[in-house]
Amino acid sequence: MYVLLRQLSRIRRDADISVPKRRISAAMRHVDSGSCNGCEQELEALSNPFYDLQRYGITMVASPRHADILVVTGTVTTRMEGPLRLAYGAMPEPRIVAAIGNCAIGAGVIGEAECLVGDVSMVLPVDIRIPGCPPTPDAIASALLRALGESSTSLPR
Amino acid sequence: MSVITEVAPQHWQSACSALLDQKMRFLGLYASHAEGALALRAMFHEQAEPVALVPGERRDGDGERCRVRPFAEVLCEPDSGYRPGCSSSPFRVLTCSSAEGSFGSIVHRVPAAVWDEREAHDLYGVELKGHEPMRALVAHPAALNDWTVPVTGQGTNQVVVGPIHAGVIESGHFRFHAVGERILNLDLRLFYKHRGLERAAQGASLERAIKIIQRACATDAVSNSLAYAQACEELLGLWPTKALALQRTLLVELERLYSHLNDIGAICAGIGFAPGAMAFSSMKERALRVNHALSGHRYLFDTIAVGHATRLASEKAEAAAEELEALRSDAMRAWREVLFNASVQNRLKGTGTLPRKIAQRLGAVGPAARGSGLKLDARTFSARLCYEGFVPLLPEDPTGDVASRMAARAAELPATFDMLKELLEHVAHPPALLAGTEETAPCSPIGVGVVEGPRGQSVCAVESDGETIERVHLRSGSYANWPSLAYCTAGNLLGDFPLINKSFELCYACVDR
Numbered sequence: 001m002y003v004l005l006r007q008l009s010r011i012r013r014d015a016d017i018s019v020p021k022r023r024i025s026a027a028m029r030h031v032d033s034g035s036c037n038g039c040e041q042e043l044e045a046l047s048n049p050f051y052d053l054q055r056y057g058i059t060m061v062a063s064p065r066h067a068d069i070l071v072v073t074g075t076v077t078t079r080m081e082g083p084l085r086l087a088y089g090a091m092p093e094p095r096i097v098a099a100i101g102n103c104a105i106g107a108g109v110i111g112e113a114e115c116l117v118g119d120v121s122m123v124l125p126v127d128i129r130i131p132g133c134p135p136t137p138d139a140i141a142s143a144l145l146r147a148l149g150e151s152s153t154s155l156p157r
Numbered sequence: 158m159s160v161i162t163e164v165a166p167q168h169w170q171s172a173c174s175a176l177l178d179q180k181m182r183f184l185g186l187y188a189s190h191a192e193g194a195l196a197l198r199a200m201f202h203e204q205a206e207p208v209a210l211v212p213g214e215r216r217d218g219d220g221e222r223c224r225v226r227p228f229a230e231v232l233c234e235p236d237s238g239y240r241p242g243c244s245s246s247p248f249r250v251l252t253c254s255s256a257e258g259s260f261g262s263i264v265h266r267v268p269a270a271v272w273d274e275r276e277a278h279d280l281y282g283v284e285l286k287g288h289e290p291m292r293a294l295v296a297h298p299a300a301l302n303d304w305t306v307p308v309t310g311q312g313t314n315q316v317v318v319g320p321i322h323a324g325v326i327e328s329g330h331f332r333f334h335a336v337g338e339r340i341l342n343l344d345l346r347l348f349y350k351h352r353g354l355e356r357a358a359q360g361a362s363l364e365r366a367i368k369i370i371q372r373a374c375a376t377d378a379v380s381n382s383l384a385y386a387q388a389c390e391e392l393l394g395l396w397p398t399k400a401l402a403l404q405r406t407l408l409v410e411l412e413r414l415y416s417h418l419n420d421i422g423a424i425c426a427g428i429g430f431a432p433g434a435m436a437f438s439s440m441k442e443r444a445l446r447v448n449h450a451l452s453g454h455r456y457l458f459d460t461i462a463v464g465h466a467t468r469l470a471s472e473k474a475e476a477a478a479e480e481l482e483a484l485r486s487d488a489m490r491a492w493r494e495v496l497f498n499a500s501v502q503n504r505l506k507g508t509g510t511l512p513r514k515i516a517q518r519l520g521a522v523g524p525a526a527r528g529s530g531l532k533l534d535a536r537t538f539s540a541r542l543c544y545e546g547f548v549p550l551l552p553e554d555p556t557g558d559v560a561s562r563m564a565a566r567a568a569e570l571p572a573t574f575d576m577l578k579e580l581l582e583h584v585a586h587p588p589a590l591l592a593g594t595e596e597t598a599p600c601s602p603i604g605v606g607v608v609e610g611p612r613g614q615s616v617c618a619v620e621s622d623g624e625t626i627e628r629v630h631l632r633s634g635s636y637a638n639w640p641s642l643a644y645c646t647a648g649n650l651l652g653d654f655p656l657i658n659k660s661f662e663l664c665y666a667c668v669d670r
Contacts, residue, residue, distance in 0.1 A: 112353025
């Protein structure tokens with residue numbers, strides 16, 4: 001345990017993780033609507049000590065009921081369209097949809113037409129688009145923070 | 158070149174049985190269209206049944222050295238990688254076509270084929286006589302009885318999870334039949350993310366289709382696309398030169414490294430052991446950054462091509478080797494902390510046990526199989542890569558529980574670091590060798606490629622006229638392991654399922670395709 005904690009404190013020191021001046025409060029809920037698991041890996045990486053998105057006050061929550069932001073990865077398959085709409089419908093207003101990755105924003109969709117509905121904007125109103133295959137954790141974090149800074153008036157504080 | 162044998166429908170079962178009697182191992186089965194009729198193809202490879210660990214044989218995770226033949230020695234030899242003795246393909250393909258689309262089921266002889274047969278039934282409408290009841294796998298029928306095992310009795314209840322889960326996880330649906338907290342049976346309903354990738358690849362050129370196969374799964378991108386590339390090369394009659402084989406071996410091991418670090422951290426997260434989870438997730442991040450420096454992509458996308466090598470940043474190889482050396486020392490120290498933490502190990506031991514015999518019957522592969530004591534690793538028959546002399550590494554006490562599956566991954570780390578160190582020297586000082594392929598064997602209509610990825614062997618079969626894809630089938634390590642995961646969940650508590658799930662760390666995307 002001691003060795004692990006020492007390794008972690010060394011990483012935090014070397015990675016030069018700053019304490020943000022302003023913290024926001026935003027809860028994210030993730031739905032995988034048909035991705036290749038790449039965007040999930042990078043979303044999970046956001047919580048590792050190198051990025052630590054929580055220090056900005058952005059957290060992942062277990063239920064769409066608790067969420068301000070719906071993070072959607074992947075092209076929407078015909079089978080995930082229903083669950084995706086349900087998750088969005090369960091969210092309280094105001095709500096934001098972030099489409100993460102090229103598949104979700106409709107660039108470079110791969111698959112057979114009859115299995116796919118299309119990109120996320122065919123199903124839900126998309127507010128934030130983050131391109132990349134997969135987008136790096138840096139790209140996701142900075143795009144989220146930028147978008148939240150702009151729309152902070154509509155976000156619960 | 159694979160040996161392809163055509164059999165009549167009435168001899169399908171006996172032909173499969175005959176191959177198994179010759180100690181061939183089942184690799185996968187898929188349906189295809191052939192000249193207006195439906196066809197089944199079964200793939201096998203020549204290898205004795207997996208040998209169990211001899212009692213008393215000691216495997217020291219940290220002390221185990223790389224046993225692979227030194228790469229420098231391999232490179233010194235003249236570039237005739239193709240040797241008729243060792244490189245005549247170890248694969249056997251049985252094909253069978255029937256105008257009515259009706260075949261005898263082999264699932265009683267090969268329980269590992271159960272998902273393959275259900276998929277062939279759902280996607281191609283193949284009738285498999287003797288596979289009773291035929292439960293839906295890819296299809297999503299509304300009636301519960303069409304896809305679940307009926308569980309009745311006093312106090313039984315059902316707990317339904319998914320397709321959307323509580324964390325950042327892929328989509329899939331689990332239906333637990335339980336008495337109180339005790340799980341009696343788990344029914345899986347995956348294929349929520351079915352994108353029809355195999356059908357989308359039909360008609361595409363061999364080079365274009367690798368993009369589609371690669372997008373089946375990010376975390377197995379190298380092993381899946383390499384299995385595909387090897388299948389294409391077998392089909393075209395090409396054999397990789399040593400320089401190309403070395404580069405591909407490097408990529409496969411890089412993928413294994415970050416994946417194993419991720420999986421050990423995920424198991425720590427599964428029991429709420431935050432220091433372990435955070436330490437290993439940061440080590441995974443460091444490994445991903447090495448990948449990015451070398452290949453330009455954190456998950457090594459677009460590093461495999463059919464018939465030729467891709468460019469690796471040789472000027473970054475020395476720095477990468479240094480970083481991996483530091484990572485090695487951190488990883489092994491962190492692993493010892495996890496291994497000798499009694500409360501962590503106590504939580505993992507005896508949870509989600511997959512007995513060796515069941516693992517063998519259900520066709521478990523990769524760390525899941527080795528954690529159950531099966532000496533099974535596709536690297537032992539990867540003649541197209543540089544694994545000469547490779548011996549599968551088993552954990553010290555392979556009882557098949559979560560602790561063994563975790564230890565199976567840790568036991569492989571030193572060998573992977575050793576190989577990477579040596580391979581990176583060759584990247585830094587590239588020998589004046591052609592990284593490509595040489596023509597060797599006559600073309601065949603079906604090519605098979607098998608690569609040991611982080612979750613087990615990826616098997617890819619390609620049928621083509623040499624230019625466009627007629628049929629491609631991908632059977633990843635995750636696909637092979639899902640039935641074992643469902644099996645070893647029974648008898649455990651509901652609260653342990655996330656932990657058991659993490660110990661397999663299976664991918665949904667390459668199963669759903």
